[in-house]
Amino acid sequence: MIDEGLKSELQKQGVFVVSTEWLYNWGRKSSIWPLQFGLACCAIEMIAAAAARYDLARFGAEVFRATPRQADLMIVAGTVTKKMAPQVVRLFNQMPEPKYVIAMGACAISGGPFKDGYNVLKGVDRYIPVDVHIPGCPPRPEALLHAIITLQEKITGQHIDQTRWYDATATTEFPIPVCGEHDLLPAANPEVWQPPKDYRDVTNEESTKKS
Amino acid sequence: MIPTSEQLCAAVPGAVIEIVPSTPAAAQPAMLVDREHLVAVARYLKNEPSCQLDFCSCVTGVDYLAKGFIEIVYHLYSVALKHGPVVLKVRAPRELNQCHVPSLTTVWRGCEFQEREAFDLYGVKFDGHPDLRRILMWNEFTDHPMRKDYVPPADYEWEPTPHDEVLKRTKAAGGIMPPSAAVEVKK
Numbered sequence: 033m034i035d036e037g038l039k040s041e042l043q044k045q046g047v048f049v050v051s052t053e054w055l056y057n058w059g060r061k062s063s064i065w066p067l068q069f070g071l072a073c074c075a076i077e078m079i080a081a082a083a084a085r086y087d088l089a090r091f092g093a094e095v096f097r098a099t100p101r102q103a104d105l106m107i108v109a110g111t112v113t114k115k116m117a118p119q120v121v122r123l124f125n126q127m128p129e130p131k132y133v134i135a136m137g138a139c140a141i142s143g144g145p146f147k148d149g150y151n152v153l154k155g156v157d158r159y160i161p162v163d164v165h166i167p168g169c170p171p172r173p174e175a176l177l178h179a180i181i182t183l184q185e186k187i188t189g190q191h192i193d194q195t196r197w198y199d200a201t202a203t204t205e206f207p208i209p210v211c212g213e214h215d216l217l218p219a220a221n222p223e224v225w226q227p228p229k230d231y232r233d234v235t236n237e238e239s240t241k242k243s
Numbered sequence: 244m245i246p247t248s249e250q251l252c253a254a255v256p257g258a259v260i261e262i263v264p265s266t267p268a269a270a271q272p273a274m275l276v277d278r279e280h281l282v283a284v285a286r287y288l289k290n291e292p293s294c295q296l297d298f299c300s301c302v303t304g305v306d307y308l309a310k311g312f313i314e315i316v317y318h319l320y321s322v323a324l325k326h327g328p329v330v331l332k333v334r335a336p337r338e339l340n341q342c343h344v345p346s347l348t349t350v351w352r353g354c355e356f357q358e359r360e361a362f363d364l365y366g367v368k369f370d371g372h373p374d375l376r377r378i379l380m381w382n383e384f385t386d387h388p389m390r391k392d393y394v395p396p397a398d399y400e401w402e403p404t405p406h407d408e409v410l411k412r413t414k415a416a417g418g419i420m421p422p423s424a425a426v427e428v429k430k
Contacts, residue, residue, distance in 0.1 A: 115381050150388045150395040151380065211381040215396035 053192050060104070060130065061092075061187040064180065067103035067123065068096035072110025074137040074170040081173035091180050100126040105183070106160075107176070111139035111146055112153040114216050121208045124160045129197030129204055132187075134179050135162045138169045145169070158220035160206055245329055246287075246294055248274065254291070255283045263332060273316070273330035278344055281333050285350045288319060288329065295323045299347065302357035304365035308391035311337050313365055315344050317354075337390075339366050346372035364389035 034049050042049055050058075070078055082088045082096065097103040100123045112120055124133065135156050138144030143154035156162065163186060164179045171179075196202045203223065209216040248260040251274070258280035263273040276284045288296045301318040312334045320327030335342045346369035347354045358369045359378040366387035369375055377384060386393055 115379075148395075150386075150393070211383045213383060213385040219396070 056192060057188050057190060061184040063095070064091075064093040064105045064132070064183065064187075065095045065097050065103050066093060066105040066107050067100055067127065068098050069123070070109045071112060071116065071120075072137075072139065074109035074140070077170045077173055078107055078109045078136065078176060081176040086173040086177060088177070088180065091177065091184065093180050100124075101128065103127050104130065105132045105134065107134045107136055108140040108156045108162075109136040109170075111144065112156050113151050114153055115151070115211070117153045117156075117159060117216060118208050118211065120156065121159045121206055125205050125208070130195065132163045132183055133160055134164045134166065134176075134183065136166045136176060136179070137171055138167065141165050141167065153216070155225075158225045159209060160221075161224050245326070246291065251284060251287065254287050255280050258284055260284070265330075271328065271330050273332045275332045275334065278333055278335065281331075282345050282347065282350065285317075285331065285347050288331075289350055295321045296327065296329055297351075298322050298327075299351035299354050299357075300328065302347075302354055302361055304361045304367055304389065306337070306365060306389065306391045308337070313337055313342060313367055313390075315361060315367060317347065335367060339387075342366055343368045343370055345370050346375075348372055363387070366390060 039049055070076075080086060082094055088094045093105070100106075104127070106120075106124055106127065108120065124131070133156070135141050139146060139152070140156050141162075143149070143152045146152040147154055153159075157165075164182050166175050166179045168175050192198065197204060206224065207218075207221060209218060209221075211217075246254070248262055251260050252258055259277040261275040263275050265271045265273065274284075288294055296319040298320045299317055300320055301316070303316050305314040305316060307314065313336075315333050315335070317331040317333075318327075319329040319331060333344050335344050342365075344367060346358055348358060348369070349371065355373065356378060358372055359374070359376060361367050362369060362372075362375055363377040363379050364387055376382070380388070388395070
């Protein structure tokens with residue numbers, strides 16, 4: 033690592049010294065191209081965020097791509113129905129690495145107000161790894177901007193040698209659920225999602241630790 | 244003018260028509276027609292010059308689990324004469340193999356999608372429908388979710404606050420559960 037004082041001195045002379053990793057992350061975080069698709073009312077807020085008033089272009093994320101092959105970010109904006117879930121997972125699989133997911137709004141996070149419905153997926157994180165969750169119903173455009181900034185911070189902190197896409201053993205292909213007779217099969221991808229622990233699990237673990 | 248049940252019975256010989264009263268607030272009494280004469284009654288209501296109910300705005304089902312039948316409800320309007328709604332009802336047994344009513348797609352073309360929806364969610368088969376497929380749920384789906392005895396899949400996780408009914412349903416269906424709840428089921 034280069035000494036911070038020396039770096040500052042060099043900068044004053046117009047010489048910028050950075051690590052390859054910093055440059056690599058800076059390049060990626062400054063041009064996050066989202067996949068252009070919306071599922072429900074959150075998409076309207078996403079459109080507003082991309083339009084002139086909120087101007088997503090300020091963060092380099094304005095180039096909505098109509099094909100997953102050119103996209104870096106999937107903004108799951110809206111209710112994911114069980115009928116739609118296989119297509120969402122398939123689109124995510126078709127995106128090249130490095131790729132990120134923002135779950136926008138209560139529905140994409142957990143099913144939201146439709147959680148008890150028979151036809152709604154109870155959170156897109158059951159099938160694909162979500163990087164940033166935005167609560168809200170729908171979240172305001174500012175919230176989406178905040179999520180983009182949060183994602184940029186996350187990208188800044190990534191180390192090239194520890195990323196998923198350079199790890200030969202890591203999964204980059206996520207199994208697409210099948211439409212079954214009563215429900216999607218499987219109901220969740222256990223590699224990505226586990227049911228949350230309840231208070232008894234936590235107390236059990238604590239008691240075993242103590243003993 | 245909307246014909247009375249006597250006029251309808253005279254126009255469609257053999258039709259059994261019953262007026263079903265509604266709540267005073269709704270003020271929409273319905274005409275309950277027998278299945279055999281439904282198409283003839285519908286065609287009369289559409290073609291009769293004094294009535295001209297040319298628009299079927301809504302087709303839906305109502306599941307009467309205790310009484311053992313499913314009611315299909317049609318809401319009819321006349322765009323030409325600016326009156327309506329006229330509520331037309333028809334009943335079919337709840338059993339899936341007997342749950343048939345004649346399709347009114349031949350009378351009102353707009354019934355097509357709405358009857359598909361009623362088929363999808365209530366399991367009512369519309370005889371004579373040109374394209375009776377599921378419209379909302381996927382094709383592989385076998386249930387009819389709006390029926391009162393439908394059991395939804397237990398794909399929800401343990402609720403943050405213990406939730407009796409949710410836990411019971413999850414256990415019964417062998418759904419996704421956190422470790423401690425799964426242990427309880429094994430016991």
